[in-house]
Amino acid sequence: MLNSPDYLLFAQHGWADTSVTMRTLANRLRLENTVVITPNLGFYRTWWRMRPLIAQVSAIAQYYLNHFPHTPIRIIGHSMGGLIWLEILKNHPEWWQRVESLVLIACPIKGAELARIIDPLGLGIGVAKALAKNRQSLAENIAKIIPTLSISSNYFLRTDGTISVNSTQFNYAQCICIPGVSHADLRISPKVIYSIRDFWGIKQKIS
Template structure:
């Protein structure tokens, strides 16, 4: 007999990353939500070097299948770096999912466009995934944050970036924003300070719901 989860937690890794125990899935399990089904789609790191659309399609298939199996279960989303960009695109395409989303957590996601990607592909000629990551999706993310409780976690390791993503590009108007100090871009997936911020964010959502 299959046990019905109380929550589905989608955890999405970023570029050249894996969903295994040392990455975003590790954070998802460490958060230790009770009665939670953790779904961490694996995109395979080589594919993340090319175009975003096939990755969106892959995750969309996993999410759609999961939601159809558990039609009444609320979902939470944690995504890091490129995975955050991917989820912003997915939510923009599927507003019918929004009522089921308890919260969206983005870790070091270049929603305003990656400055590194713009250097690689300054004219938008389509050089690998740089073309897709250089796009500014702030307006899309702002619409989502107006409807879905959203937490953005960035880090400043000096000069306003975490070594990969600028603090400025991670900011979303209307979302709760936390800027950590000295946490590298890869460590945003596993750092204890990130866990504390996510727990605090979820607790605040619960307090808001309970007070209504």
């Protein structure tokens, strides 16, 4: 672990996933002097309740923030991983001043339509109720303070095959739509990697 890193990068996977691909994304960003943290929540645990996942990531983040008390933070969340971080930031407004940037990839800020189909009455079927929740107001309050990039894709009928473009867009964030990339492929798409580096002010071309 670096003794004096320039950044802490938290890269969080989402529903029905593990940390492997987020680690790949972080590696392809080709960052220097950065501590990369990619909590693995467990493929099956992501199907049930979001609250324990929020608590797990929050505890991991607290450990690293305590260990590196003066190091700025970058956050990347894919899909539910972005929602987890929105909830963490809601619970810890004292962290906001340390967050240099927040990148949300295919994150259903206004609620996932698929989750509403699975749980139309909001009965709490698995994680569906949490995924269907509209967090636009929360995201906009955060984006007023923390520079925020929201990435979506028009892969099929203004969706990435899972999350609609509209559900990812909100005020105060820089919202971009990348054509022709599926929900899963957005995690490691070269276009996404280029967009993140550009958002961070890194202009080098991604090979």
